[in-house]
Amino acid sequence: MISQGSSERNISIVIESTQLERAIGAIQSINAEGTVIRDFTYNSDVCAMSVVGAEMAGTPGVAGEIFSALGKEEISIIMISQGSSEFNISFVVKKKDAYKAAQAIHDMFKMGM
Known part of the structure; x- marks a missing residue:
């Protein structure tokens, strides 16, 4: 499930917990220079x-x-x-x-x- 707030600059996603490490790696690779994603958090x-x-x-x-x-x-x-x-x-x-x-x-x- 993916949701993006219309007035906010955030995207929320839901993934299976078994895919968490893989997702974190993908997010970090997208943001290698630190210019795309300011911060990310997760809640299991x-x-x-x-x-x-x-x-x-x-x-x-x-x-x-x-x-x-x-x-x-x-x-x-x-x-x-x-x-x-x-x-x-x-x-x-x-x-x-x-x-x-x-x-x-x-x-x-x-x-x-």
């Missing part, structure tokens, strides 16, 4: 999650409902990404909140877990 204590459904496209309020369900459980969202197809919304939460987030979304859509 996160979980990427996605909500996927064909009916989501063109249905106002789905993202709001998802994030409200997470907010009611006091789960902070670290990163959000949605493709232009509107078939899915992906987001990142702390690992410790992943199960509770999945449960909240399943409850919201009235799905068993």
Whole structure:
């Protein structure tokens, strides 16, 4: 998952933890002269999650409902990404909140877990 803030000069990416060292090496090689990237950090204590459904496209309020369900459980969202197809919304939460987030979304859509 890749996300770029429109008003900020940053790019956030999510990769598998097994690829972390390789990604750091790639970032360092891109920035060998220190002129492209000012700084980079990583956080391995996160979980990427996605909500996927064909009916989501063109249905106002789905993202709001998802994030409200997470907010009611006091789960902070670290990163959000949605493709232009509107078939899915992906987001990142702390690992410790992943199960509770999945449960909240399943409850919201009235799905068993």
